[in-house]
Amino acid sequence: MILDILVIIAMLSGLLFFVATTVGIIRFPDFYSRVHAAGKGDTLSTTVFLGGTIIYLLRDFSGDTLLTAGKLLLIVFYIFIASPTATHAIIDAGYEFRVPYWTRSSTHKGTEGDEANEETMDNGFYPEDLKG
Amino acid sequence: MTWDASLLWQFDILVLIMMVICAVTALALEGLLSSAIVTGVYSFLICLMWTHMMAVDVAFTEAAVGAAISTVIFLGTAQYISRWIKKDRSKEQGIKQLTIVIAVICAVMMLNATRDLPDWANPASPASTHLSPGYIEQAYHETATPNVVTAVLADYRGYDTMFEAVVVFAAALVVMVLLRRTSHKHRKVLHLRPKREGRDTVLRGAAQSIIPVMQIFALYVLFHGHYSPGGGFQGGVIFGASFILLALCYNLKFSMNRFREHLVLWCCAGGVLLYAGIGAACLGLGWNFLGYAALADLLGISGKMARSHGILAVEVGVGITVMAVMVSLYYDLASGGDLEDGL
Numbered sequence: 001m002i003l004d005i006l007v008i009i010a011m012l013s014g015l016l017f018f019v020a021t022t023v024g025i026i027r028f029p030d031f032y033s034r035v036h037a038a039g040k041g042d043t044l045s046t047t048v049f050l051g052g053t054i055i056y057l058l059r060d061f062s063g064d065t066l067l068t069a070g071k072l073l074l075i076v077f078y079i080f081i082a083s084p085t086a087t088h089a090i091i092d093a094g095y096e097f098r099v100p101y102w103t104r105s106s107t108h109k110g111t112e113g114d115e116a117n118e119e120t121m122d123n124g125f126y127p128e129d130l131k132g
Numbered sequence: 133m134t135w136d137a138s139l140l141w142q143f144d145i146l147v148l149i150m151m152v153i154c155a156v157t158a159l160a161l162e163g164l165l166s167s168a169i170v171t172g173v174y175s176f177l178i179c180l181m182w183t184h185m186m187a188v189d190v191a192f193t194e195a196a197v198g199a200a201i202s203t204v205i206f207l208g209t210a211q212y213i214s215r216w217i218k219k220d221r222s223k224e225q226g227i228k229q230l231t232i233v234i235a236v237i238c239a240v241m242m243l244n245a246t247r248d249l250p251d252w253a254n255p256a257s258p259a260s261t262h263l264s265p266g267y268i269e270q271a272y273h274e275t276a277t278p279n280v281v282t283a284v285l286a287d288y289r290g291y292d293t294m295f296e297a298v299v300v301f302a303a304a305l306v307v308m309v310l311l312r313r314t315s316h317k318h319r320k321v322l323h324l325r326p327k328r329e330g331r332d333t334v335l336r337g338a339a340q341s342i343i344p345v346m347q348i349f350a351l352y353v354l355f356h357g358h359y360s361p362g363g364g365f366q367g368g369v370i371f372g373a374s375f376i377l378l379a380l381c382y383n384l385k386f387s388m389n390r391f392r393e394h395l396v397l398w399c400c401a402g403g404v405l406l407y408a409g410i411g412a413a414c415l416g417l418g419w420n421f422l423g424y425a426a427l428a429d430l431l432g433i434s435g436k437m438a439r440s441h442g443i444l445a446v447e448v449g450v451g452i453t454v455m456a457v458m459v460s461l462y463y464d465l466a467s468g469g470d471l472e473d474g475l
Contacts, residue, residue, distance in 0.1 A: 078342060085338035 003059050010052025017045035030102035031094050039087025043080060050076045140184060147184075151177045164213060168206035175199035189281065189361035192353075196369040201458055204376055208466030276440040277358045285363065286443040286450075290422040294407050296365075297450050301404050304457040311469030332381065339381035346374040354451045358440065364450025371451070372458025384467055387459075393471060396460045403453030407446045414442075422446075 024037025054072050057065045154174040158167045175198030182191035250257030271283040285293050354367025379387035411422040419426035424442025425435040433441070463471055 078345075081338050081341060085334055088334050 003055055007052045007056045010048050010055065014045045014049035014052060017041050017048065021045060031099045032091060032101050035087055035090050035094070039084055043083040046079050046083070047076050050079075143184065144181065147177050147180050151181075164210040165207060168203050168210060171206065172199045172203035175202070187361075189363065189366050192361075193366050193369055196366075196373045197458075200373050201369065201376060201462070204380065205462060205465050208462065212468050274436065274439065275443065276436045277443060279358055279360065281361070282357045282363050282443060282447070286446050287422075287424065287439055290411070290446065293364075293446070293450065294404075294411065294422070297404050297407055297453050300457050301400055301453055304400050304460045307461055307464050308469075311464045313469075335381040339377060343374050343378055346377070347371060350374065350455075354447060355444070357447055358444065364447035365454050367447075368451040368454025369458055371455040372462075375455075375459045376462045379462065379466070384463070384471075388463065388471065391459060393463065396456050396463065399452050399456030400460055403449040403451065403456065406449035406452065410442060410445050410449070 018041065021037055021041025024041060025034050028034045028037055050072050054069045054076075057069045057072070151174055154170050154177060158170040158174065161167045161170060175194055179191045179194045179199065182188075182194060250259070254260065267280055267284055267288065271280045271288075272278060275283045275287050277283040277287075350367045350370035352367075353362035353370060354364060357363035357367070375387055375391050378390065410424070410427075414423045414426040415421045417426035417430070422442075424439040426438075427442055428435045428438035431438060431441065
């Protein structure tokens with residue numbers, strides 16, 4: 001009974017985080033915050049979701065379910081490594097290409113390839129040796 | 133476990149609609165890089181379809197080849213092609229329209245042909261009444277291989293599989309012949325790899341923890357193909373993907389130091405040779421080509437076990453070829469053929 005409630009809580013919160021991720025990807029103003037939403041939200045929601053599945057499996061405990069639960073745990077582990085790494089790589093590539101980022105002072109939303117945002121590039125965001 | 137195929141038809145419809153949207157988007161997008169990414173999404177969706185049809189081995193081959201390796205190879209190739217299509221070329225428009233006409237004609241013909249096919253999982257279809265029961269009943273007794281798919285693939289239909297391996301090998305040869313003759317004086321490279329010192333630490337750490345497991349899993353898929361979904365093609369693409377991941381997280385040179393160009397070429401040809409060699413050995417011992425039972429006396433085992441061992445040997449051959457071809461395609465396409473610097 002308690003396990004059932006735990007599973008339901010895990011599933012619902014996983015779904016909630018997935019929705020939050022989607023909203024974040026659509027609503028956040030610039031490249032960096034969108035990717036950050038995708039990376040964080042996806043990793044957490046997948047972890048919680050699969051965690052719920054593991055608990056659900058282990059309700060009737062046997063060698064078989066334990067094996068499946070172990071495999072799911074491995075999937076969780078590798079998603080936990082791979083997803084943030086991919087996010088890091090994407091953000092890093094964007095940083096290197098100087099994709100404009102959003103600031104409170106900018107009057108419009110900065111998006112990829114937005115040339116009017118050039119000015120915000122020069123406020124210490126990039127190390128000196130990378131300029132020019 | 134019973135599986136009701138009609139249980140999730142809504143899921144099928146949803147995935148199919150999303151696939152059509154992806155396909156149209158990939159054609160409509162102008163940037164090659166974006167198109168490549170959308171094609172990757174398409175592959176992931178078709179993975180879901182195959183998992184739902186319980187063809188797990190096909191699904192993870194698609195995940196490794198379609199979603200991962202093809203996308204990377206598309207990206208590697210796109211850097212040598214100018215990124216935007218010029219719209220005002222009337223000649224290109226003509227070719228585009230011709231392509232659409234040909235595609236529509238082919239689609240109509242193929243859709244017309246599907247009317248003659250039996251329904252999916254129809255028990256009254258000829259394949260289900262004559263062919264499949266024979267394989268399912270006899271495969272284990274004749275080849276000692278519990279996984280019927282592997283037995284059919286590498287034993288009963290060994291010719292098909294051998295020529296599939298040859299096709300894969302030919303693809304690598306064609307790419308090599310085409311790219312290594314091109315001069316690169318005017319090539320422009322998008323420098324996708326930033327030069328900043330230390331930026332790769334996170335990537336390298338992740339690669340170090342994932343790649344060894346990936347390679348062990350690839351070997352497991354290859355050698356456990358007799359008992360679970362998997363085999364030469366599946367294991368080979370996962371192993372090949374691990375080297376491509378190595379090249380992405382470090383660089384092309386690093387990967388090429390680990391798996392040298394000469395060795396890649398030897399493996400490409402060696403796998404096919406191993407397959408054909410076993411077939412020829414059977415022929416030489418007085419049996420049919422690829423009649424593995426001929427190896428029974430040579431190995432000192434029963435004919436049944438000889439077929440099981442023969443399946444394993446040709447699967448290893450297929451695995452070696454597929455792995456080397458994936459790596460070779462990546463080396464050639466990502467570096468534009470000169471194997472010096474690339475994605």
